[in-house]
Amino acid sequence: MTYDAIEHHHIRRLWPADIAAFRRHLKRLDADTRQARFGSPVNDQFLEAYADTAHRLGTLIFGAYYGNEIRASAELRSLEIVGEAMAEAAFTVEKDYQDKGLGSLLMNRIIVAAQNRSISQLHMICLRDNDRMQHLAGKFGARLKIKSGEVTGRIDPTYPTPVSVFEEALDEAHGFMTAVLDWRI
Numbered sequence: 001m002t003y004d005a006i007e008h009h010h011i012r013r014l015w016p017a018d019i020a021a022f023r024r025h026l027k028r029l030d031a032d033t034r035q036a037r038f039g040s041p042v043n044d045q046f047l048e049a050y051a052d053t054a055h056r057l058g059t060l061i062f063g064a065y066y067g068n069e070i071r072a073s074a075e076l077r078s079l080e081i082v083g084e085a086m087a088e089a090a091f092t093v094e095k096d097y098q099d100k101g102l103g104s105l106l107m108n109r110i111i112v113a114a115q116n117r118s119i120s121q122l123h124m125i126c127l128r129d130n131d132r133m134q135h136l137a138g139k140f141g142a143r144l145k146i147k148s149g150e151v152t153g154r155i156d157p158t159y160p161t162p163v164s165v166f167e168e169a170l171d172e173a174h175g176f177m178t179a180v181l182d183w184r185i
């Protein structure tokens with residue numbers, strides 16, 4: 001199932017109608033991926049509740065769909081800090097789909113989305129032993145800081161440009177069309 005992990009997918013923004021697929025995606029995560037994503041072991045009950053609150057105000061989620069199933073996702077959550085537009089990003093790729101480039105594609109989407117929302121600081125947190133996430137963050141220019149058991153990465157997106165706005169608008173238009181097609185099935 002891993003051979004086509006990068007080819008036959010489409011990445012799009014998730015809408016409330018995608019919550020059931022998002023919940024299935026989270027509940028398929030193996031123990032190591034859960035620990036790496038949430039920083040500690042989490043059970044299905046936690047993930048059910050997490051998926052239900054995922055679409056609260058100030059959160060943008062992208063999902064990589066293969067057919068009707070989401071296999072990877074990225075969340076951009078705004079952090080309410082007075083005077084600075086800051087956000088936190090988190091990434092989740094199912095085990096069989098890791099190391100195939102999906103995290104990089106999602107990181108690119110998240111950075112463009114942050115740029116277009118004039119977010120000046122984009123933060124990501126991972127466990128200290130999460131070399132793959134640190135490599136990914138570093139590849140996109142994040143400054144990494146080690147804090148006890150965690151590593152925080154910070155990217156300062158540039159200002160929105162006509163190209164970045166157009167890039168997101170094009171992805172959104174395509175994403176909306178595929179979302180409508182998915183729901184008709």
Ligand SMILES: CC(C)(COP(=O)(O)OP(=O)(O)OC[C@H]1O[C@@H](n2cnc3c(N)ncnc32)[C@H](O)[C@@H]1OP(=O)(O)O)[C@@H](O)C(=O)NCCC(=O)NCCS
Pocket residue numbers: 032033036037089090091092093094097098099100101102103104105124125126130131132133135136139
């Ligand atoms: C971390 C994660 C998001 C990365 O997504 P991914 O789809 O696996 O990543 P990609 O395939 O796009 O890129 C992986 C990169 O890490 C590199 N890599 C793989 N294993 C590595 C390791 N042990 N040490 C350092 N780099 C590593 C790959 O070579 C690749 O680098 P390249 O693009 O320069 O060739 C994904 O593996 C994941 O969901 N892990 C579990 C949850 C998690 O850790 N979330 C992050 C906390 S927010």
